[in-house]
Amino acid sequence: MDKFTQLQGLVAPMDRANVDTDMIIPKQFLKSIKRSGFGPNLFDELRYLDEGQPDQDCSGRPLNPDFVLNQARYQGASVLLARQNFGCGSSREHAPWALLDFGFRCVIAPSYADIFYNNCFKNGILPIVLDEAIVDSLFKETEAAEGYQLTVDLEAKVIRTPAGREIAFDVDDFRRHCLLNGLDDIGLTLENAEQIKSYEANRKAQSPWLFS
Amino acid sequence: MAGKTLYDKLWDAHLVQERDDGTALIYIDRQLLHEVTSPQAFEGLKLANRKPWRLDANLATPDHNVPTTLEERKAGNDGIEDPVSKIQVVTLDENCDHFGITEFKINDIRQGIVHVVGPEQGATLPGMTVVCGDSHTATHGAFGALAHGIGTSEVEHVLATQCLIQRKxxxxxxxxxxxxxxxxxxxxxxxxxxxxxxxxxxxxxxxxxxxxxxxxxxxxxxxxxxxxxxxxxxxxxxxAVDQNTIDYVKGRPFAPKGDQWAxxxxxxxxxxxxxxxxxxxxxxxxxxxIEPQVTWGNSPEMVVSVNAQVPSPADQTDENQKKAYTRALEYMGLNAGQAIKDIKLDRVFIGSCTNSRIEDLREAAAVARGKTVAANVKQALVVPGSGLVKQQAEAEGLDKIFIAAGFEWREPGCSMCLAMNADKLGAGEHCASTSNRNFEGRQGFGGRTHLVSPGMAAAAAIAGHFVDVRDVLNADAAH
Incomplete structure (x- = not known):
């Protein structure tokens, strides 16, 4: 996993509540057995006018000119601004994989669905929760100024706007530590192997039917 | 001190380690695996040269991609026409064989939707923690088990460590x-x-x-x-666990036996x-x-009684909600104020991890018995949740009732719930579906899903539009 320390990037606004993971990456693309290559199909049904197929070359497909990520001013965005309950529905980790592959390293929203929120951290994406009013102000600023960028400083847990405003955000210490250092959860958990084994031995003694 | 909730008890019983920042390591008793969210997890294990912590805690079956026509299923994996789907199912087989994980393969009578198979086999037991790379893992909580969906990285984490990092x-x-x-x-x-x-x-x-x-x-x-x-x-x-739970679990293949049962x-x-x-x-x-419910929009919360009308965005006070309602009406091709019963249907789907168990099929068959699917309904599918559900339904003659009424009787799988196989909606088609999500495009590009109960789906198939299933049941009783 790539480290996430500081990010300065172009912001793209996704002005829609309850964006579900079916929308982020439609089901036909879940047939891949890889973790990469989902970027061209991010928001496929909103982004293109035709129905996308797995393994298709997307460069010649008709783009939906109304979709925000197709607008020239948002090309190269790495921060996605979103509305409440972002990432609801299916647990598919293909959703953060697609966001990452497209180039997003950070999402900012008033709230997220729990599974999606977890999945982001496992893939080096920082999902930031901010008050609805602040998110609203960021939407306004993003739409008003072409080339609007934010600086996200995970070390300091703060976002800096072009005008110099600082917005503090909160994140679990453990998750922050993992992101800052690009750490693999599994390796960390296995450092507790003895504790897991001892729990397991007790459980087996108490409820042996769980181990057959 | 206040007593504990069921969730508190399950959490406490599985706590391996608590950390200062509020996260914890919890022990996982059962992991269910399917072909869509496991390949990258197995690949991760192999790349890191790790082995599963505990083989017997895992159980796998392919469900999302498997074709549901008998013709295709007869040939096993070779019968999967879509080459990309086939790779995924074959990859699950290879991974389970490689690591030694028990798998009910495509034509095993025990194959089916993971969330039907787990309980049916007694692989889901009260008091367990159950995880699966699928958000509908919440199903298993019906047994007083702490069960939830996880992402693929977590699937790999559970395979490697038998634990999950959680926050209560x-x-x-x-x-x-x-x-x-x-x-x-x-x-x-x-x-x-x-x-x-x-x-x-x-x-x-x-x-x-x-x-x-x-x-x-x-x-x-x-x-x-x-x-x-x-x-x-x-x-x-x-x-909560009660006598119903215990009676259901008793005697199932993975359930405890003898002294351990007591x-x-x-x-x-x-x-x-x-x-x-x-x-x-x-x-x-x-x-x-509570009246029979029908969803009209593209979020499961956009739901009303079958006897109600499609709501109007103008009645919504929240701006985001107003926008969502407007967009949903447009996508669904509906007008505010239109009666739900006036929505005409193109397809009907009875199945999915929500409603494909024997009782669901009995409920639908009771409505369909002796009737015929309406001419405007192009397709009415019944897809049992597992090979064993299908076998039971056939033993009760339910398949014959459905077929005589004009429904298609299929092989088990997730099917049109998410349309990863060939079963899908065409653009603009309305479907009465017993599944769980009415998101845009969920059942096929441009498809329009209405979520209902099995009885309501069967009644809609017969009428060609939504009707109150209670009226159908009352009319049948009067005959």
Whole structure:
């Protein structure tokens, strides 16, 4: 996993509540057995006018000119601004994989669905929760100024706007530590192997039917 | 000190390590695996040269991609026409064979939708922690098990460590008081709950469903309700263990036997919330108020009674909600104020991890018996949740009732719930579906999904538009 320390990037606004993971990456693309290559199909049904197929070359497909990520001013965005309950529905980790592959390293929203929120951290994406009013102000600023960028400083847990405003955000210490250092959860958990084994031995003694 | 909720008890019993920042390592008793969310997890294990921590905790079966026509299924994996789907199913087989994980392969009679197979095999037991790379894992909470969906990285984490890094959720009690009316099912209850609290209402919570109406439900009905807890935003749905639970589990292949059975039943007696337990939120519904539910929009919270009208964006006070309603009406091709009963249907789907168990099929067959699918319905599919459900249904003659009425009787799999196989909606087609998500494009590009109970789906197939299933049942009873 790539480290996430500081990010300065172009912001793209996704002005829609309850964006579900079916929308982020439609089901036909879940047939891949890889973790990469989902970027061209991010928001496929909103982004293109035709129905996308797995393994298709997307460069010649008709783009939906109304979709925000197709607008020239948002090309190269790495921060996605979103509305409440972002990432609801299916647990598919293909959703953060697609966001990452497209180039997003950070999402900012008033709230997220729990599974999606977890999945982001496992893939080096920082999902930031901010008050609805602040998110609203960021939407306004993003739409008003072409080339609007934010600086996200995970070390300091703060976002800096072009005008110099600082917005503090909160994140679990453990998750922050993992992101800052690009750490693999599994390796960390296995450092507790003895504790897991001892729990397991007790459980087996108490409820042996769980181990057959 | 206040008593504990069922969720508190399950959490405490699985705690391996608590950390200062509020996260914890919890032990996982059972992991269910399917072909869509496991390949990258197995690949990760191989790349890191790791082995599964405990083989016997895992159980796998392909479900999302498998074709459901007999013709295709006869040839096993070779019969999967879509080459990309085939690679995924074959990859699951290879990974399970490589690591030695028990798998019910494509034509094993025990194959089916993971959330049907787990309980059916007794692989889901009260008091367990159950995870799967699928958000509908909440289903297993019907057994008083702590069950939730996880992402692929977590699938790999559980394979490698038998643990999951979690933060404790808050407790919500959804209490359904009184008795349900005739023809009203668990599906209507859960849709009514989602309509009440919204798709984000359960975010951060484990929801326990209780009250007289829940206690009176069969295990199938409880599974339907817990299954859709995630559509209210809650990763976990729970129902306390009672005699219904114990009777259902007894004698199943993976269930404890002999002395261990008695030991297990004794332990399971404690799997309920204490009388003085404190919930962070309580929601109450009166069962008698619940009518057959139909979703009209693209979020499960966009739901009304079959006897109601499509709501108007103008009545919404919240700006985001107004926008969502407008967009949903446009996508669904509906007008505000239109009667739900006037929505004409192009296809009907009876199946999915929400409603493909034997009781669901009985409920649909009771409505379809001796009738014919309406001419405007191009296709009405019945897809049993597992090979064993199919076998049982056939032993009861349900297949013959469906086929005689003009339904297609299929092989088990996820099918049109998410259209990863060939079963899908065409653009603009309306479908009465017993599945769990009415998101845009979920059942096929441009498809329009209406979520309903199995009885309501069968009644809609016969009428060609939505009808109140209670009217159908009453008319049948009068004959």
């Amino acid at each position: 959720m808050k407790n919500m009690l959804v209490k359904v008081n009184g008795k349900l009316g005739k023809g009203i099912t668990g599906k209507d209850i859960v849709l009514a709950v989602i309509g009440k609290i919204g798709t984000a209402g359960g975010n951060g919570y484990a929801i326990e469903f209780g009250g007289e109406a829940i206690q009176a439900l069969s295990m199938e009905g409880r599974m339907t309700i817990c299954n859709m807890a995630i559509e209210a935003g809650a990763r976990v749905g729970l129902v 030991m297990a039943v004794a332990q399971w007696q404690d799997l309920h919330s204490d009388a003085d337990a404190v919930f962070d939120a309580v929601v109450e519904l009166e069962a008698a108020d």
